[in-house]
Amino acid sequence: MYNDMSEFAVQYQITPTNPEAHLFRISCVINKPDPAGQRLSMPAWIPGSYMIRDFAKNVISLDAEANGQRLELEKLDKSTWQCAPCTEPITLTYEVYAWDLSVRTAHLDTSHAYFNGTSVFLRVHGKEDKRCSIDILPPEGDSYADWRVATAMSLLKAELYGFGLYQAENYDELVDQPVEMGTFTLATFEAGGIPHDIAITGQHRADMNRLCKDLEKICNTHISLFGELPTIKRYVFLIMAVGDGYGGLEHRASTSLLCSRNDLPLDGEDVVTDGYRTLLGLCSHEYFHTWNVKRIKPAAFIPYDLSEETHTAQLWAFEGITSYYDDLALVRSGIIDLASYLELLAQTITRVWRGQGRFKQSVAASSFDTWTKFYKQDESAPNTIVSYYTKGSLIALALDLTIQQATNNQKSLDDLMRLLWQEYGKPGRGLAEQEIENLLSELVGQDMREFFANYLYGTQDLPLEKLLKTVGIKFHLRAASSVDDKGGKPADNSNNKPVINLGARVAADPAGALLTHVFDNGPAQCAGLAAGDIIVALDGIRTNKENLEKRVNRYQINDTVSVHAFRRDELCEFMLALTAAPLDTCYLEVNDSVETQNVTARQRWLNQTP
Numbered sequence: 001m002y003n004d005m006s007e008f009a010v011q012y013q014i015t016p017t018n019p020e021a022h023l024f025r026i027s028c029v030i031n032k033p034d035p036a037g038q039r040l041s042m043p044a045w046i047p048g049s050y051m052i053r054d055f056a057k058n059v060i061s062l063d064a065e066a067n068g069q070r071l072e073l074e075k076l077d078k079s080t081w082q083c084a085p086c087t088e089p090i091t092l093t094y095e096v097y098a099w100d101l102s103v104r105t106a107h108l109d110t111s112h113a114y115f116n117g118t119s120v121f122l123r124v125h126g127k128e129d130k131r132c133s134i135d136i137l138p139p140e141g142d143s144y145a146d147w148r149v150a151t152a153m154s155l156l157k158a159e160l161y162g163f164g165l166y167q168a169e170n171y172d173e174l175v176d177q178p179v180e181m182g183t184f185t186l187a188t189f190e191a192g193g194i195p196h197d198i199a200i201t202g203q204h205r206a207d208m209n210r211l212c213k214d215l216e217k218i219c220n221t222h223i224s225l226f227g228e229l230p231t232i233k234r235y236v237f238l239i240m241a242v243g244d245g246y247g248g249l250e251h252r253a254s255t256s257l258l259c260s261r262n263d264l265p266l267d268g269e270d271v272v273t274d275g276y277r278t279l280l281g282l283c284s285h286e287y288f289h290t291w292n293v294k295r296i297k298p299a300a301f302i303p304y305d306l307s308e309e310t311h312t313a314q315l316w317a318f319e320g321i322t323s324y325y326d327d328l329a330l331v332r333s334g335i336i337d338l339a340s341y342l343e344l345l346a347q348t349i350t351r352v353w354r355g356q357g358r359f360k361q362s363v364a365a366s367s368f369d370t371w372t373k374f375y376k377q378d379e380s381a382p383n384t385i386v387s388y389y390t391k392g393s394l395i396a397l398a399l400d401l402t403i404q405q406a407t408n409n410q411k412s413l414d415d416l417m418r419l420l421w422q423e424y425g426k427p428g429r430g431l432a433e434q435e436i437e438n439l440l441s442e443l444v445g446q447d448m449r450e451f452f453a454n455y456l457y458g459t460q461d462l463p464l465e466k467l468l469k470t471v472g473i474k475f476h477l478r479a480a481s482s483v484d485d486k487g488g489k490p491a492d493n494s495n496n497k498p499v500i501n502l503g504a505r506v507a508a509d510p511a512g513a514l515l516t517h518v519f520d521n522g523p524a525q526c527a528g529l530a531a532g533d534i535i536v537a538l539d540g541i542r543t544n545k546e547n548l549e550k551r552v553n554r555y556q557i558n559d560t561v562s563v564h565a566f567r568r569d570e571l572c573e574f575m576l577a578l579t580a581a582p583l584d585t586c587y588l589e590v591n592d593s594v595e596t597q598n599v600t601a602r603q604r605w606l607n608q609t610p
C-alpha cells in the first residue's frame with residue numbers, strides 16, 4: 001500500500017471479480033464518517049448525457065462494517081443510503097452489475113472491463129471535495145495476466161498502463177475519468193506538449209500510425225484555436241471497436257468512443273472513406289469539448305447535481321458550437337478538402353430541413369427539455385422536436401459568418417471561443433443563461449437580440465443561402481432521390497420526372513415495409529398510415545422496403561394508389577394520394593465567379609490564407 005493513506009478521506013478499491021457474471025466488486029473506506037449517520041448515494045445521471053439513468057439500480061448487496069462489526073444501513077430513496085451513527089472508520093462493500101456496452105455506463109466480460117465512475121463509485125456525502133484514492137485490481141487468474149489499464153486518472157502508486165493505486169482530487173474528478181482494462185491496442189502521439197494515448201478495444205486491423213498522425217493534426221487545430229490546452233498531464237482516447245456502433249462521451253482529460261471497426265483506417269489505405277471521416281469528426285467533437293463544456297460551462301453545471309435533472313437552455317452553445325467546429329477542424333487541418341466539408345455541412349442542413357418539428361420547438365426549448373424529449377425520442381420526433389446539435393451547429397455557422405461580415409473579417413466565432421476560455425473556462429466561472437448571447441452582441445458590435453429571438457428562441461430557418469453567399473458558396477435545395485439519400489450531393493437522377501415520396505421513413509421487415517416515422521402532412525399521414533404499420537401491397541401487388549419506393553415512382557403526381565398494410569394483426573386498406581417530394585435535401589457548391597472579397601472571406605473562414 002501507499003505509505004500514508006490517511007490523507008485520503010475516501011479510499012475506493014475496484015476489482016472485476018467475476019467477469020463471467022459481469023460483476024465488479026467495490027469497497028470504500030471512509031476514515032471519518034459523519035457521526036450522525038453517514039449518507040451515501042449513486043448518481044442518477046452522467047454529465048454529457050442528459051437523461052436520468054439511476055445507476056443505483058445496478059448496485060447489488062451493499063454492506064457496511066465498522067470495527068469488524070456489521071453496521072446497519074437504511075435505504076432513504078432510490079439512490080441514497082444512510083449508515084447507523086458511527087465514529088469509527090466505515091468500510092462499505094458492494095457489487096455492481098455491468099453489462100451495458102455504451103460510453104455512458106459500465107461493461108465487463110472475460111475480454112475487457114470498462115467503467116465510468118458514475119456507474120460504480122458511491123458518493124460519500126460531505127466528502128465530495130476531499131481527495132480520494134482508487135486501487136484498481138485485475139481479475140484473478142492466468143487468463144488475465146496480460147491485461148493493462150488505460151485511463152487519464154492520476155497515478156499514485158501504479159506504473160503507466162498498470163494496475164495499482166490512482167488518485168482523484170474530489171468526487172467530481174473521480175467520476176470524470178473512465179477506465180478501460182484489457183488487452184487493448186495502444187499508440188501515443190504528442191500535442192500541446194503532452195502525450196495523447198489511443199487505446200482501442202475490440203478486434204480491428206487499424207493503421208495506428210495514420211490514426212496518430214490525423215488525430216495529432218485535429219488536436220493541434222483545436223489547441224491553436226484556443227491558444228493552449230487546459231492543464232492536463234495526458235489525454236486518452238478510449239475507443240471500443242464493434243461491428244456496428246457510434247457514440248462518444250467527453251471527459252476532462254479523455255473521451256470514450258464507440259465506433260464501427262469498418263470506420264477505422266486500414267493499413268496501406270490512404271483515402272479518407274466516409275466512415276473514417278465520421279470517426280475523425282467524432283474524435284474532433286469530443287476533443288473540442290475538453291474546453292467547451294468540460295471547462296467552459298453553464299453556471300447550472302457548477303457544481304453538477306447528479307441527483308436530478310439540471311435544466312439549461314444553453315446546450316446549443318455547448319453541443320451546437322462543438323458540432324460546428326468538429327467537421328470544420330477536419331478541413332482546417334487539411335485532412336479533408338473543401339468539397340468533402342461542404343458535403344458534410346449540406347448533410348447537416350438536410351437533417352435540419354427535413355424535420356417539421358423545427359417549426360414547433362425552438363433550439364433553446366430543445367436544450368431545456370432534453371431530459372424528456374431529445375434523449376427520449378419516439379416515432380414522433382421528426383414532427384415534434386428539433387436537435388440542438390444540428391440546428392445548434394447551423395446557428396454557430398450563421399453566427400461565425402455574421403461576425404466575419406460585420407467586422408470586415410477582423411473577428412470570427414473563434415474570438416468568442418477564446419474569450420469564453422480566458423474569461424470563463426480557465427478561471428472556472430460558469431455562464432449565466434443568455435450571457436453568451438450578450439457577449440456575441442459585443443463581439444459583433446451590434447445588438448444581436450433579434451437574431452436569437454428568430455433562430456434560437458424562435459423557430460425560423462436560418463438565412464444560410466444569404467450568409468454562405470458571403471463566402472462564395474452556393475446553396476441548393478432539391479427533392480430526396482431515395483429514402484437513403486442523405487443529401488450533400490446534386491441529384492443523381494438524370495430524368496426530369498419529379499420525385500414522389502411517401503412522407504415516411506421505412507425499414508425492412510420480413511412481412512413487408514415497416515413505417516418507422518410518418519411525417520406531418522405527407523402522403524402517408526394524409527392516407528391514415530401510422531408508424532408501426534407494415535405495408536404489404538401496393539396497388540394489389542406484394543411489396544417490400546427494397547421495391548416500394550421504385551414502384552411508387554412509377555405513378556404520377558396526383559395519382560391515388562391503394563395500399564394494404566397490417567396495423568397490429570389487422571389488414572387495412574388505405575388510399576394514398578401521391579404528391580411531389582418536398583425540396584428538403586441540400587447540396588452546396590463553391591462559386592468562384594464572385595468578388596475577390598468573398599473568396600478572401602472563404603479562405604479566412606477555412607484558415608486557408610493564400
Ligand code: ZN
Nearest residue numbers: 285289319322
Ligand atoms: Zn458533444
